[in-house]
Amino acid sequence: MKIKSKNDDLEKLRIDIRDVTSDIIFQVKKRMKLSEEIGEIKKRLNIDVQDERVEQDVRKAVLKLSDKIGIDPDFSRRLLNILLMESIRLQQKKQREDELGDIPEKRETHLDIFRKAKQLEDSGKEIIHMEVGEPDFAPPKNVKKALVRAFDLGQYHYTETRGISKLCEAIAKKVGNSVAKEQVIITPGARFAVFATITSLLKAGDEMVTIEPAWPAYRECADFVGARTKVIDTTIKSKWTPDIKDLEATINDNTKMLVLNYPNNPTGKVLNDKTLLKVLSLARDRGIYLLSDEVYSDYAFNGFKSVLEYQYEKAITISSFSKAYAMTGFRIGYAIANREILAKIAKVQATAMTSVAEPIQYSALAALRVEPKQYAKYIKERLNFVTDKLQRIGLTFVYPDGAMYVFPELQNHPSVGDDITLINKLLRAGVAIAPGSGFGANYRDFVRISACQPRRLLEKGLHILSNALTSGE
Numbered sequence: 042m043k044i045k046s047k048n049d050d051l052e053k054l055r056i057d058i059r060d061v062t063s064d065i066i067f068q069v070k071k072r073m074k075l076s077e078e079i080g081e082i083k084k085r086l087n088i089d090v091q092d093e094r095v096e097q098d099v100r101k102a103v104l105k106l107s108d109k110i111g112i113d114p115d116f117s118r119r120l121l122n123i124l125l126m127e128s129i130r131l132q133q134k135k136q137r138e139d140e141l142g143d144i145p146e147k148r149e150t151h152l153d154i155f156r157k158a159k160q161l162e163d164s165g166k167e168i169i170h171m172e173v174g175e176p177d178f179a180p181p182k183n184v185k186k187a188l189v190r191a192f193d194l195g196q197y198h199y200t201e202t203r204g205i206s207k208l209c210e211a212i213a214k215k216v217g218n219s220v221a222k223e224q225v226i227i228t229p230g231a232r233f234a235v236f237a238t239i240t241s242l243l244k245a246g247d248e249m250v251t252i253e254p255a256w257p258a259y260r261e262c263a264d265f266v267g268a269r270t271k272v273i274d275t276t277i278k279s280k281w282t283p284d285i286k287d288l289e290a291t292i293n294d295n296t297k298m299l300v301l302n303y304p305n306n307p308t309g310k311v312l313n314d315k316t317l318l319k320v321l322s323l324a325r326d327r328g329i330y331l332l333s334d335e336v337y338s339d340y341a342f343n344g345f346k347s348v349l350e351y352q353y354e355k356a357i358t359i360s361s362f363s364k365a366y367a368m369t370g371f372r373i374g375y376a377i378a379n380r381e382i383l384a385k386i387a388k389v390q391a392t393a394m395t396s397v398a399e400p401i402q403y404s405a406l407a408a409l410r411v412e413p414k415q416y417a418k419y420i421k422e423r424l425n426f427v428t429d430k431l432q433r434i435g436l437t438f439v440y441p442d443g444a445m446y447v448f449p450e451l452q453n454h455p456s457v458g459d460d461i462t463l464i465n466k467l468l469r470a471g472v473a474i475a476p477g478s479g480f481g482a483n484y485r486d487f488v489r490i491s492a493c494q495p496r497r498l499l500e501k502g503l504h505i506l507s508n509a510l511t512s513g514e
Contacts, residue, residue, distance in 0.1 A: 148479060151475035218349040224380065224383060227373065227397045240265060247296075252301065253274055253483070285320070306446065307480050308446070311443050333347070339416070340417050343443065357378040438450065447489075449488060464476055467506065
Protein backbone atom coordinates (compact mmCIF):
# COMPACT_ATOMS: atom_id res chain seq x y z
CA MET A 42 0.00 0.00 0.00
CA LYS A 43 1.33 3.43 -0.98
CA ILE A 44 1.94 5.72 1.99
CA LYS A 45 0.91 9.34 1.47
CA SER A 46 3.84 11.72 2.05
CA LYS A 47 4.02 15.32 3.11
CA ASN A 48 5.36 16.07 -0.39
CA ASP A 49 2.08 14.79 -1.84
CA ASP A 50 0.14 17.21 0.37
CA LEU A 51 2.43 20.05 -0.64
CA GLU A 52 2.02 19.29 -4.35
CA LYS A 53 -1.77 19.15 -4.02
CA LEU A 54 -1.81 22.55 -2.31
CA ARG A 55 0.40 23.98 -5.03
CA ILE A 56 -1.97 22.67 -7.70
CA ASP A 57 -4.92 24.22 -5.82
CA ILE A 58 -3.10 27.57 -5.66
CA ARG A 59 -2.40 27.48 -9.40
CA ASP A 60 -6.07 26.69 -10.08
CA VAL A 61 -7.28 29.50 -7.82
CA THR A 62 -4.80 31.92 -9.38
CA SER A 63 -6.03 30.98 -12.85
CA ASP A 64 -9.61 31.57 -11.71
CA ILE A 65 -8.61 35.01 -10.42
CA ILE A 66 -7.03 35.91 -13.76
CA PHE A 67 -10.15 34.78 -15.64
CA GLN A 68 -12.32 36.89 -13.33
CA VAL A 69 -10.03 39.90 -13.83
CA LYS A 70 -10.38 39.46 -17.60
CA LYS A 71 -14.15 39.37 -17.18
CA ARG A 72 -14.01 42.54 -15.08
CA MET A 73 -11.92 44.32 -17.70
CA LYS A 74 -14.41 43.37 -20.42
CA LEU A 75 -17.24 44.80 -18.33
CA SER A 76 -15.20 47.98 -17.77
CA GLU A 77 -14.75 48.43 -21.51
CA GLU A 78 -18.50 48.06 -22.06
CA ILE A 79 -19.15 50.63 -19.33
CA GLY A 80 -16.64 52.93 -21.03
CA GLU A 81 -18.56 52.66 -24.32
CA ILE A 82 -21.78 53.70 -22.58
CA LYS A 83 -20.07 56.58 -20.76
CA LYS A 84 -18.71 57.84 -24.07
CA ARG A 85 -22.16 57.78 -25.69
CA LEU A 86 -23.66 59.60 -22.72
CA ASN A 87 -20.71 62.01 -22.44
CA ILE A 88 -20.03 60.94 -18.84
CA ASP A 89 -16.61 61.28 -17.19
CA VAL A 90 -14.59 58.07 -17.00
CA GLN A 91 -13.94 58.51 -13.27
CA ASP A 92 -16.84 58.61 -10.82
CA GLU A 93 -15.79 59.06 -7.20
CA ARG A 94 -19.24 58.22 -5.83
CA VAL A 95 -19.35 54.85 -7.61
CA GLU A 96 -15.80 54.07 -6.53
CA GLN A 97 -16.67 54.81 -2.91
CA ASP A 98 -19.65 52.45 -3.11
CA VAL A 99 -17.43 49.68 -4.52
CA ARG A 100 -14.79 50.39 -1.88
CA LYS A 101 -17.34 50.12 0.95
CA ALA A 102 -18.63 46.81 -0.41
CA VAL A 103 -15.11 45.38 -0.70
CA LEU A 104 -14.18 46.45 2.83
CA LYS A 105 -17.39 44.98 4.21
CA LEU A 106 -16.62 41.68 2.49
CA SER A 107 -12.99 41.81 3.68
CA ASP A 108 -14.14 42.23 7.25
CA LYS A 109 -16.63 39.38 6.89
CA ILE A 110 -14.18 36.82 5.47
CA GLY A 111 -11.10 37.98 7.39
CA ILE A 112 -8.83 39.59 4.78
CA ASP A 113 -6.52 42.49 5.68
CA PRO A 114 -8.52 45.60 4.67
CA ASP A 115 -5.37 47.50 3.68
CA PHE A 116 -4.48 44.74 1.21
CA SER A 117 -8.05 44.72 -0.13
CA ARG A 118 -7.99 48.49 -0.68
CA ARG A 119 -4.68 48.34 -2.55
CA LEU A 120 -5.84 45.41 -4.69
CA LEU A 121 -9.08 47.22 -5.53
CA ASN A 122 -7.14 50.33 -6.52
CA ILE A 123 -5.01 48.32 -8.95
CA LEU A 124 -8.20 47.03 -10.57
CA LEU A 125 -9.75 50.50 -10.66
CA MET A 126 -6.60 52.02 -12.20
CA GLU A 127 -6.65 49.42 -14.97
CA SER A 128 -10.36 50.00 -15.62
CA ILE A 129 -9.79 53.74 -15.94
CA ARG A 130 -6.80 53.18 -18.22
CA LEU A 131 -8.82 50.91 -20.54
CA GLN A 132 -11.77 53.28 -20.70
CA GLN A 133 -9.56 56.31 -21.39
CA LYS A 134 -7.57 54.38 -23.98
CA LYS A 135 -10.77 53.36 -25.75
CA GLN A 136 -12.03 56.94 -25.84
CA ARG A 137 -8.73 58.22 -27.24
CA GLU A 138 -8.67 55.51 -29.92
CA ASP A 139 -12.19 56.45 -30.96
CA GLU A 140 -11.25 60.13 -31.15
CA LEU A 141 -7.72 59.85 -32.59
CA GLY A 142 -7.56 56.45 -34.30
CA ASP A 143 -4.37 54.66 -33.31
CA ILE A 144 -2.63 57.85 -32.17
CA PRO A 145 -1.96 57.71 -28.40
CA GLU A 146 -2.57 60.89 -26.43
CA LYS A 147 0.66 62.23 -24.94
CA ARG A 148 0.71 64.87 -22.27
CA GLU A 149 3.68 67.05 -23.24
CA THR A 150 5.50 68.75 -20.39
CA HIS A 151 7.85 71.73 -20.16
CA LEU A 152 10.77 69.29 -20.48
CA ASP A 153 9.38 67.97 -23.77
CA ILE A 154 9.24 71.53 -25.09
CA PHE A 155 12.76 72.17 -23.75
CA ARG A 156 14.04 69.17 -25.73
CA LYS A 157 12.29 70.38 -28.89
CA ALA A 158 13.80 73.84 -28.40
CA LYS A 159 17.28 72.37 -27.95
CA GLN A 160 16.90 70.33 -31.15
CA LEU A 161 15.95 73.50 -33.02
CA GLU A 162 19.00 75.26 -31.56
CA ASP A 163 21.22 72.39 -32.67
CA SER A 164 19.94 72.94 -36.20
CA GLY A 165 20.97 76.60 -36.02
CA LYS A 166 17.72 78.31 -34.96
CA GLU A 167 17.81 80.94 -32.20
CA ILE A 168 15.35 80.21 -29.35
CA ILE A 169 14.32 82.44 -26.45
CA HIS A 170 13.88 80.04 -23.52
CA MET A 171 10.81 80.96 -21.49
CA GLU A 172 9.76 77.33 -20.85
CA VAL A 173 12.09 76.33 -17.98
CA GLY A 174 12.75 77.77 -14.54
CA GLU A 175 16.49 78.17 -14.85
CA PRO A 176 17.99 81.44 -13.58
CA ASP A 177 20.26 83.09 -16.14
CA PHE A 178 22.54 84.58 -13.47
CA ALA A 179 25.58 82.83 -11.99
CA PRO A 180 25.81 81.12 -8.57
CA PRO A 181 27.50 83.05 -5.74
CA LYS A 182 31.23 83.60 -6.36
CA ASN A 183 32.23 81.71 -3.20
CA VAL A 184 30.70 78.56 -4.76
CA LYS A 185 33.47 78.55 -7.36
CA LYS A 186 36.10 79.05 -4.65
CA ALA A 187 34.64 76.19 -2.63
CA LEU A 188 34.80 73.83 -5.63
CA VAL A 189 38.47 74.63 -6.22
CA ARG A 190 39.25 74.36 -2.52
CA ALA A 191 37.49 70.97 -2.31
CA PHE A 192 39.81 69.66 -5.01
CA ASP A 193 42.90 71.08 -3.32
CA LEU A 194 41.89 69.53 0.00
CA GLY A 195 41.12 66.13 -1.52
CA GLN A 196 37.40 66.42 -0.76
CA TYR A 197 36.27 64.27 -3.69
CA HIS A 198 35.38 60.93 -2.11
CA TYR A 199 32.28 58.97 -1.12
CA THR A 200 30.38 60.48 1.78
CA GLU A 201 27.80 59.07 4.15
CA THR A 202 24.56 58.56 2.21
CA ARG A 203 22.78 61.31 4.09
CA GLY A 204 25.48 63.86 3.28
CA ILE A 205 28.39 65.53 5.03
CA SER A 206 27.64 66.49 8.62
CA LYS A 207 28.55 70.18 8.20
CA LEU A 208 26.07 70.66 5.36
CA CYS A 209 23.24 68.85 7.16
CA GLU A 210 23.91 70.98 10.23
CA ALA A 211 23.97 74.21 8.20
CA ILE A 212 20.65 73.37 6.52
CA ALA A 213 19.07 72.49 9.87
CA LYS A 214 20.23 75.85 11.22
CA LYS A 215 18.93 77.70 8.12
CA VAL A 216 15.42 76.25 8.30
CA GLY A 217 15.15 76.46 12.12
CA ASN A 218 11.94 75.12 13.68
CA SER A 219 13.92 72.79 15.99
CA VAL A 220 15.16 70.67 13.07
CA ALA A 221 18.17 68.50 13.96
CA LYS A 222 20.91 67.67 11.47
CA GLU A 223 19.91 63.99 11.78
CA GLN A 224 16.60 64.93 10.13
CA VAL A 225 18.30 66.17 6.93
CA ILE A 226 19.38 64.17 3.88
CA ILE A 227 21.31 65.68 0.95
CA THR A 228 19.99 64.51 -2.42
CA PRO A 229 20.96 64.98 -6.10
CA GLY A 230 18.42 67.74 -6.66
CA ALA A 231 14.92 68.14 -5.27
CA ARG A 232 13.56 65.88 -8.02
CA PHE A 233 15.38 62.88 -6.58
CA ALA A 234 14.24 63.83 -3.09
CA VAL A 235 10.64 63.70 -4.38
CA PHE A 236 11.31 60.37 -6.12
CA ALA A 237 12.95 58.79 -3.06
CA THR A 238 10.16 60.02 -0.79
CA ILE A 239 7.31 58.71 -2.93
CA THR A 240 8.95 55.39 -3.83
CA SER A 241 9.96 54.67 -0.24
CA LEU A 242 6.59 55.49 1.34
CA LEU A 243 4.03 54.32 -1.24
CA LYS A 244 3.25 50.85 -2.58
CA ALA A 245 1.31 49.64 -5.62
CA GLY A 246 -2.37 50.40 -5.11
CA ASP A 247 -1.84 53.17 -2.55
CA GLU A 248 -3.31 56.59 -3.27
CA MET A 249 -1.62 59.97 -3.41
CA VAL A 250 -3.48 63.28 -3.69
CA THR A 251 -2.08 66.25 -5.61
CA ILE A 252 -3.43 69.76 -6.09
CA GLU A 253 -3.32 70.84 -9.73
CA PRO A 254 -2.01 72.57 -11.68
CA ALA A 255 1.14 70.87 -10.40
CA TRP A 256 4.65 69.90 -11.35
CA PRO A 257 4.21 66.61 -13.28
CA ALA A 258 7.02 64.76 -11.44
CA TYR A 259 4.74 63.89 -8.50
CA ARG A 260 2.38 61.87 -10.66
CA GLU A 261 5.29 60.34 -12.62
CA CYS A 262 6.89 59.07 -9.40
CA ALA A 263 3.59 57.61 -8.18
CA ASP A 264 3.10 55.89 -11.55
CA PHE A 265 6.59 54.40 -11.20
CA VAL A 266 5.56 52.40 -8.11
CA GLY A 267 2.02 51.68 -9.29
CA ALA A 268 0.38 54.09 -6.85
CA ARG A 269 -2.73 55.96 -7.89
CA THR A 270 -2.85 59.75 -8.12
CA LYS A 271 -6.06 61.52 -7.18
CA VAL A 272 -6.33 65.15 -8.27
CA ILE A 273 -7.89 68.24 -6.74
CA ASP A 274 -8.32 70.83 -9.49
CA THR A 275 -8.06 74.53 -8.68
CA THR A 276 -9.23 77.38 -10.89
CA ILE A 277 -8.16 80.85 -11.89
CA LYS A 278 -11.56 82.02 -10.64
CA SER A 279 -10.70 80.87 -7.11
CA LYS A 280 -7.21 82.37 -7.48
CA TRP A 281 -5.80 78.82 -7.40
CA THR A 282 -6.99 78.17 -3.84
CA PRO A 283 -7.94 74.50 -3.26
CA ASP A 284 -11.44 73.71 -2.01
CA ILE A 285 -10.98 72.04 1.39
CA LYS A 286 -14.32 70.24 1.03
CA ASP A 287 -13.17 68.71 -2.26
CA LEU A 288 -9.91 67.70 -0.62
CA GLU A 289 -11.70 66.13 2.32
CA ALA A 290 -14.05 64.20 0.01
CA THR A 291 -11.16 62.90 -2.11
CA ILE A 292 -9.11 61.51 0.79
CA ASN A 293 -10.19 58.00 1.79
CA ASP A 294 -8.82 55.07 3.79
CA ASN A 295 -6.44 54.20 0.97
CA THR A 296 -4.90 57.69 0.76
CA LYS A 297 -1.35 57.55 2.08
CA MET A 298 0.09 60.90 0.95
CA LEU A 299 -0.91 64.46 0.15
CA VAL A 300 1.45 66.61 -1.93
CA LEU A 301 1.77 70.37 -1.52
CA ASN A 302 3.85 72.65 -3.75
CA TYR A 303 3.92 76.26 -2.57
CA PRO A 304 4.98 78.68 -3.89
CA ASN A 305 3.33 76.75 -6.67
CA ASN A 306 4.82 75.71 -9.97
CA PRO A 307 3.27 76.86 -12.35
CA THR A 308 0.93 79.50 -10.82
CA GLY A 309 3.17 81.08 -8.15
CA LYS A 310 0.32 80.66 -5.63
CA VAL A 311 1.10 80.73 -1.89
CA LEU A 312 -1.53 79.32 0.48
CA ASN A 313 -2.66 81.68 3.20
CA ASP A 314 -2.24 80.58 6.80
CA LYS A 315 -5.93 79.77 7.26
CA THR A 316 -6.03 77.38 4.28
CA LEU A 317 -2.70 75.77 5.18
CA LEU A 318 -3.89 75.15 8.73
CA LYS A 319 -6.98 73.37 7.39
CA VAL A 320 -4.82 71.21 5.10
CA LEU A 321 -2.49 70.32 7.99
CA SER A 322 -5.44 69.52 10.23
CA LEU A 323 -6.90 67.22 7.59
CA ALA A 324 -3.57 65.41 7.15
CA ARG A 325 -3.24 64.95 10.92
CA ASP A 326 -6.80 63.69 11.32
CA ARG A 327 -6.30 61.11 8.56
CA GLY A 328 -2.73 60.22 9.58
CA ILE A 329 -1.32 60.61 6.06
CA TYR A 330 2.11 61.69 4.87
CA LEU A 331 2.39 65.31 3.80
CA LEU A 332 5.04 65.96 1.15
CA SER A 333 5.73 69.69 0.94
CA ASP A 334 7.84 70.76 -2.04
CA GLU A 335 9.20 74.17 -1.04
CA VAL A 336 11.82 74.62 -3.77
CA TYR A 337 10.61 78.18 -4.48
CA SER A 338 10.40 79.30 -0.84
CA ASP A 339 13.27 81.79 -1.30
CA TYR A 340 11.23 83.36 -4.12
CA ALA A 341 8.10 83.94 -2.01
CA PHE A 342 6.83 87.51 -2.04
CA ASN A 343 3.62 87.19 -0.02
CA GLY A 344 3.11 85.47 3.34
CA PHE A 345 4.79 82.10 2.79
CA LYS A 346 5.02 79.68 5.73
CA SER A 347 6.95 76.43 5.65
CA VAL A 348 5.14 73.27 6.70
CA LEU A 349 8.04 72.85 9.15
CA GLU A 350 6.51 75.58 11.30
CA TYR A 351 3.55 73.33 12.08
CA GLN A 352 5.61 70.45 13.54
CA TYR A 353 3.67 67.66 11.81
CA GLU A 354 5.45 64.36 12.48
CA LYS A 355 4.51 62.82 9.10
CA ALA A 356 5.60 65.80 6.99
CA ILE A 357 8.46 65.63 4.49
CA THR A 358 9.82 69.00 3.40
CA ILE A 359 11.87 69.23 0.23
CA SER A 360 13.98 72.05 -1.16
CA SER A 361 16.96 72.70 -3.40
CA PHE A 362 19.91 74.93 -4.22
CA SER A 363 18.88 75.04 -7.89
CA LYS A 364 16.56 78.03 -7.73
CA ALA A 365 17.64 79.93 -4.61
CA TYR A 366 21.34 79.95 -5.56
CA ALA A 367 21.12 79.49 -9.37
CA MET A 368 22.82 76.08 -9.07
CA THR A 369 20.60 74.01 -11.38
CA GLY A 370 23.47 72.07 -12.96
CA PHE A 371 25.00 71.22 -9.59
CA ARG A 372 22.08 68.87 -8.90
CA ILE A 373 21.86 69.25 -5.14
CA GLY A 374 18.78 69.40 -2.93
CA TYR A 375 17.62 68.05 0.39
CA ALA A 376 14.74 66.54 2.33
CA ILE A 377 13.77 67.06 5.97
CA ALA A 378 11.69 64.51 7.88
CA ASN A 379 11.58 62.53 11.10
CA ARG A 380 14.27 59.91 11.57
CA GLU A 381 12.03 56.95 10.68
CA ILE A 382 10.92 58.45 7.37
CA LEU A 383 14.43 59.68 6.59
CA ALA A 384 15.83 56.17 7.03
CA LYS A 385 13.48 54.93 4.30
CA ILE A 386 14.45 57.77 1.95
CA ALA A 387 18.13 57.11 2.66
CA LYS A 388 17.70 53.44 1.77
CA VAL A 389 16.45 54.38 -1.72
CA GLN A 390 19.31 56.84 -2.17
CA ALA A 391 21.94 54.34 -0.99
CA THR A 392 20.58 51.75 -3.43
CA ALA A 393 20.43 54.17 -6.37
CA MET A 394 23.54 56.32 -6.12
CA THR A 395 25.41 56.03 -2.76
CA SER A 396 25.75 59.77 -2.05
CA VAL A 397 25.89 63.24 -3.60
CA ALA A 398 29.34 64.18 -4.95
CA GLU A 399 31.47 65.54 -2.10
CA PRO A 400 32.76 68.67 -3.94
CA ILE A 401 29.17 69.62 -4.79
CA GLN A 402 28.21 69.34 -1.13
CA TYR A 403 31.00 71.70 -0.12
CA SER A 404 29.92 74.16 -2.82
CA ALA A 405 26.39 74.09 -1.36
CA LEU A 406 27.81 74.69 2.10
CA ALA A 407 29.52 77.80 0.74
CA ALA A 408 26.29 78.97 -0.93
CA LEU A 409 24.49 78.93 2.42
CA ARG A 410 26.78 81.69 3.63
CA VAL A 411 25.22 84.02 1.01
CA GLU A 412 21.85 85.72 1.39
CA PRO A 413 19.78 84.85 -1.74
CA LYS A 414 17.37 87.80 -1.43
CA GLN A 415 19.12 89.65 -4.27
CA TYR A 416 18.23 86.82 -6.66
CA ALA A 417 14.59 87.00 -5.56
CA LYS A 418 14.68 90.74 -6.26
CA TYR A 419 15.86 90.09 -9.83
CA ILE A 420 13.03 87.63 -10.48
CA LYS A 421 10.40 89.88 -8.87
CA GLU A 422 11.41 92.74 -11.17
CA ARG A 423 11.19 90.46 -14.19
CA LEU A 424 7.80 89.10 -13.14
CA ASN A 425 6.55 92.68 -12.84
CA PHE A 426 7.78 93.31 -16.37
CA VAL A 427 6.18 90.13 -17.76
CA THR A 428 2.83 90.67 -16.06
CA ASP A 429 2.66 94.26 -17.28
CA LYS A 430 3.24 93.09 -20.86
CA LEU A 431 0.70 90.24 -20.53
CA GLN A 432 -1.93 92.69 -19.29
CA ARG A 433 -1.34 94.85 -22.37
CA ILE A 434 -1.63 91.79 -24.59
CA GLY A 435 -4.99 91.06 -22.94
CA LEU A 436 -4.26 87.77 -21.20
CA THR A 437 -5.91 86.87 -17.89
CA PHE A 438 -3.82 85.62 -14.97
CA VAL A 439 -3.43 85.77 -11.20
CA TYR A 440 -0.39 87.75 -10.13
CA PRO A 441 2.06 85.22 -8.62
CA ASP A 442 2.79 85.28 -4.89
CA GLY A 443 6.17 83.73 -5.59
CA ALA A 444 8.22 81.39 -7.80
CA MET A 445 9.40 82.40 -11.30
CA TYR A 446 6.35 82.02 -13.52
CA VAL A 447 3.12 83.50 -14.77
CA PHE A 448 0.28 81.14 -15.76
CA PRO A 449 -2.00 83.08 -18.16
CA GLU A 450 -5.22 81.84 -19.70
CA LEU A 451 -5.78 81.75 -23.45
CA GLN A 452 -9.57 81.89 -23.26
CA ASN A 453 -9.80 85.33 -24.86
CA HIS A 454 -7.82 84.07 -27.85
CA PRO A 455 -9.74 80.99 -29.07
CA SER A 456 -8.33 81.38 -32.59
CA VAL A 457 -4.92 80.07 -31.46
CA GLY A 458 -6.33 76.68 -30.45
CA ASP A 459 -5.08 74.87 -27.38
CA ASP A 460 -1.75 75.29 -25.59
CA ILE A 461 0.21 72.83 -27.75
CA THR A 462 -0.98 74.46 -30.99
CA LEU A 463 0.19 77.85 -29.76
CA ILE A 464 3.49 76.49 -28.45
CA ASN A 465 4.39 74.80 -31.74
CA LYS A 466 3.59 78.06 -33.53
CA LEU A 467 5.86 79.95 -31.13
CA LEU A 468 8.70 77.45 -31.53
CA ARG A 469 8.68 78.09 -35.26
CA ALA A 470 8.93 81.80 -34.44
CA GLY A 471 11.84 81.30 -32.03
CA VAL A 472 10.19 81.27 -28.57
CA ALA A 473 9.68 78.37 -26.15
CA ILE A 474 7.03 78.44 -23.40
CA ALA A 475 5.50 75.60 -21.38
CA PRO A 476 2.08 73.98 -21.99
CA GLY A 477 -0.54 74.29 -19.27
CA SER A 478 -1.70 70.73 -19.97
CA GLY A 479 1.68 69.49 -18.76
CA PHE A 480 0.61 70.59 -15.27
CA GLY A 481 -2.84 68.98 -15.41
CA ALA A 482 -5.24 67.61 -17.98
CA ASN A 483 -7.74 70.44 -17.43
CA TYR A 484 -5.34 73.28 -18.22
CA ARG A 485 -5.10 73.16 -22.00
CA ASP A 486 -6.25 76.80 -22.11
CA PHE A 487 -3.19 77.93 -20.15
CA VAL A 488 0.55 78.33 -20.70
CA ARG A 489 3.42 78.85 -18.28
CA ILE A 490 5.86 81.69 -18.96
CA SER A 491 9.18 81.74 -17.13
CA ALA A 492 10.74 85.06 -16.12
CA CYS A 493 14.29 83.67 -16.02
CA GLN A 494 15.67 85.66 -18.94
CA PRO A 495 17.13 89.18 -19.25
CA ARG A 496 14.54 91.87 -19.88
CA ARG A 497 15.55 92.41 -23.52
CA LEU A 498 14.88 88.71 -24.31
CA LEU A 499 11.64 88.70 -22.31
CA GLU A 500 10.47 91.74 -24.25
CA LYS A 501 11.32 90.15 -27.58
CA GLY A 502 9.70 86.83 -26.61
CA LEU A 503 6.51 88.51 -25.40
CA HIS A 504 6.33 90.57 -28.60
CA ILE A 505 6.46 87.34 -30.61
CA LEU A 506 3.76 85.87 -28.32
CA SER A 507 1.54 88.91 -28.91
CA ASN A 508 1.89 88.54 -32.68
CA ALA A 509 1.13 84.80 -32.49
CA LEU A 510 -2.05 85.50 -30.53
CA THR A 511 -3.34 88.09 -32.96
CA SER A 512 -2.22 86.74 -36.33
CA GLY A 513 -3.64 83.76 -38.15
CA GLU A 514 -1.55 81.04 -39.72
